[in-house]
Amino acid sequence: MPLSNKTLYKNVKMMLLLLITLCVLTSGHEITQLKVPLHADPRRAAELSCHFRMDDQKLHSVKWYRDLHEIFRFNPSQKTQIRLFNVTGVMVQGGSCEQESCVVRVMPLPQATRAAYTCEVSTEGPMFQIARQTKHMTVVAMPDKDPVISGAPNLVRPGEQMLLNCSTDYSLPPSDINWYIDNEIQKPEAWQHTELSAPLAGGLRASWRVLRVRVPAAASGALRVRCESVLQVDPLVLRDTVATVTVNTRTQLYDKYVSNRGVDISENANSVVALVVFTLISRFMSL
Numbered sequence: 001m002p003l004s005n006k007t008l009y010k011n012v013k014m015m016l017l018l019l020i021t022l023c024v025l026t027s028g029h030e031i032t033q034l035k036v037p038l039h040a041d042p043r044r045a046a047e048l049s050c051h052f053r054m055d056d057q058k059l060h061s062v063k064w065y066r067d068l069h070e071i072f073r074f075n076p077s078q079k080t081q082i083r084l085f086n087v088t089g090v091m092v093q094g095g096s097c098e099q100e101s102c103v104v105r106v107m108p109l110p111q112a113t114r115a116a117y118t119c120e121v122s123t124e125g126p127m128f129q130i131a132r133q134t135k136h137m138t139v140v141a142m143p144d145k146d147p148v149i150s151g152a153p154n155l156v157r158p159g160e161q162m163l164l165n166c167s168t169d170y171s172l173p174p175s176d177i178n179w180y181i182d183n184e185i186q187k188p189e190a191w192q193h194t195e196l197s198a199p200l201a202g203g204l205r206a207s208w209r210v211l212r213v214r215v216p217a218a219a220s221g222a223l224r225v226r227c228e229s230v231l232q233v234d235p236l237v238l239r240d241t242v243a244t245v246t247v248n249t250r251t252q253l254y255d256k257y258v259s260n261r262g263v264d265i266s267e268n269a270n271s272v273v274a275l276v277v278f279t280l281i282s283r284f285m286s287l
């Protein structure tokens with residue numbers, strides 16, 4: 001059965017489309033790999049690299065951009081092949097390019113910023129075709145250590161007040177701090193916000209936050225006090241430390257015994273009496 005005119009037309013159209021697509025796909029040069037670190041440490045230069053395939057085309061230039069600003073240009077046919085441009089937010093230290101790759105080193109400024117880095121490869125005239133790829137880099141210095149809790153007593157009584165302090169390692173951006181008691185987040189009072197240290201090289205800062213909290217009257221057993229440091233980068237970086245505080249719910253007599261155990265009890269006649277009475281009671285009870 002012969003093909004109808006309509007079907008024939010449809011098939012020809014499809015073949016033409018396919019042909020055009022193939023031409024576009026194969027005729028161009030392309031960027032095969034763009035390497036931009038996700039995180040850049042503000043204390044060291046970061047290396048960005050761009051690999052490309054030219055096919056039969058001749059390389060005209062390779063340009064690097066930070067956001068919309070050009071920071072680096074490679075023109076193999078010009079006398080000054082490499083040019084660097086200083087823009088806000090980054091210092092371009094240098095770079096080197098070959099026929100199919102280009103590497104630049106940038107020193108980020110000590111600010112926790114996220115920027116887009118683009119590699120742009122163009123062919124010689126008359127076509128001047130452009131291939132482009134972009135990746136993001138965030139300036140961040142991770143904390144090396146877990147936060148540290150200080151001021152946590154080993155033993156507390158119900159109703160007693162605790163003053164705790166949590167301090168974090170240096171980082172950029174500085175860590176936020178959250179306090180939890182038995183997995184319940186503790187809302188800060190106005191004077192208990194996260195405080196920051198002076199900056200080190202690279203803009204890194206340590207932080208700390210105090211927590212003043214009363215042991216609930218009904219508390220018993222132990223309290224699980226947790227300090228969490230949060231680095232606001234994407235994805236979030238969390239570190240934490242736990243301190244366990246034992247709640248003493250025994251009688252006054254026992255308290256006296258405990259609180260005097262470490263001192264010379266002969267100085268305190270009352271304690272001696274209390275201790276003797278306590279010991280007798282304990283003996284009696286355990287019989």
Ligand SMILES: *[C@@H]1O[C@H](CO)[C@@H](O)[C@H](O)[C@H]1NC(C)=O
Binds near residue numbers: 084086091
């Ligand atoms: C970029 O700035 C740095 C520091 O201010 C300077 O040492 C360097 O020469 C500048 N580079 C260019 C290409 O202007």
Ligand SMILES: *[C@@H]1O[C@H](CO)[C@@H](O)[C@H](O)[C@H]1NC(C)=O
Binds near residue numbers: 208
């Ligand atoms: C908490 O710890 C930090 C860091 O060690 C210290 O600088 C700060 O003075 C402490 N704050 C209190 C109220 O103890």
